[in-house]
Amino acid sequence: MSKKNRKVHHDDHIDESWLIPYADIMTLLLALFIVLYSMSAVDAKKFEEMSQAFSMAFNGSTGILDQTAVINTGPDNGKKDKDKANMGNLDKKDKENMAAMKKEEENMEKIKKQLDQYIKDNKLTNQLNTKLNQSQLLITISDTALFSSGSATVKPESRSLAVALSDMLVQFPGYEVIITGHTDNQPISNSEFESNWELSSTRASKFMKILLQNQSLDPKLFSVIGQGEYRPIASNNTNIGRAQNRRVEISIMRKFVDNGADQKITVKK
Incomplete structure (x- = not known):
């Protein structure tokens, strides 16, 4: 074979078609990082102005969107943000009432704790019990702990209970106290009381x-x-059942009543 027929293939080279999808992937990654960066660099001032505008449009005041945080970092953030917003909407008087309501709750729990300890120490668990709810601290006393059947005279051995309760109440002045008498449905039949109305009210x-x-x-x-x-x-x-119905109830009334989610506080006059 002559040299003229010999041909050197200088055009052979490596296949570079992979560069096309590679470039597409790099472009997409670049776009992703740009989006992520833009989300983390929100103009706080513009967002606040927008939130105020929406709040005024829907409420006529600020409060609903008045937050600069875009992403919550925990399950309780929503509740905390709502509580902060509610606190921000309270005036000075309402804040003072909330502080007083917290103090009242502490007082009620202290009275209940002292009473429960007294009941335990004197082995009166079958005759007395206490219950704290949203309106009062309720102390229920079985009539057998205080009175003989058909009588409204407090037993001498039971007077110490009333004295102990009065000493506890002195520590927490200013609370309204209501004493309520109850009977069973058995008609009263003696010369002192015409009906269970008179018996229950006289006992109280x-x-x-x-x-x-x-x-x-x-x-x-x-x-x-x-x-x-x-x-x-x-x-x-x-x-x-009739024994449970014969009782005297002492209600230590709360001064403050929380009306629920709107954080509206009612102060009893």
Whole structure:
């Protein structure tokens, strides 16, 4: 073969078609990082102006969108942000009421703790119990712990209970106290009382008088109610149920009532 027929293939080279998808991937990654960067660098001032505009449009005031954080970092952030917003909308008087309401809750829990300890120490768990709810601290006393059957005279051995309760109340002045008498549905049949109305109200009154022997208590904050047999807490068809219905209740009323999610606080006059 002559040299003329020999041909050197200088055009052979490596296949570079992979560069096209590679370049596409790099372009997409670049775009992704640009988007991520732009999301992390939101103009806070512009966002605040926008939130205020939306708030004024929907509410006529600020509050709904008045937050500069875009991303919440925990499950409780929504609740915390809402609480902060509500606190921000409260005036000075409402904030003072909220602080007073917190202090009142502490007072109620202290009274309940002292009473529960007294009940435990004196082995009265079958005759007394306490319950704290949104409106009051309720102390329920079985009538057998205070009175003989058909009588409104407080037993001598039970007077110490009233004295102990009065000493506790002195530590937390200013609370309205309501003493309520209850009976079962068995008609009263003696010369002293014409009906269960009179029996229940007289029992409540007698217990209140012992409380008010403590001159550090303010009588104007105390009142009595006789409910007779008309507010039972158990069936009157059994002896056990009737025994539960014969009781005296001491209600230590809250001064502050939280009306719920809107954080509106009612102060009792």
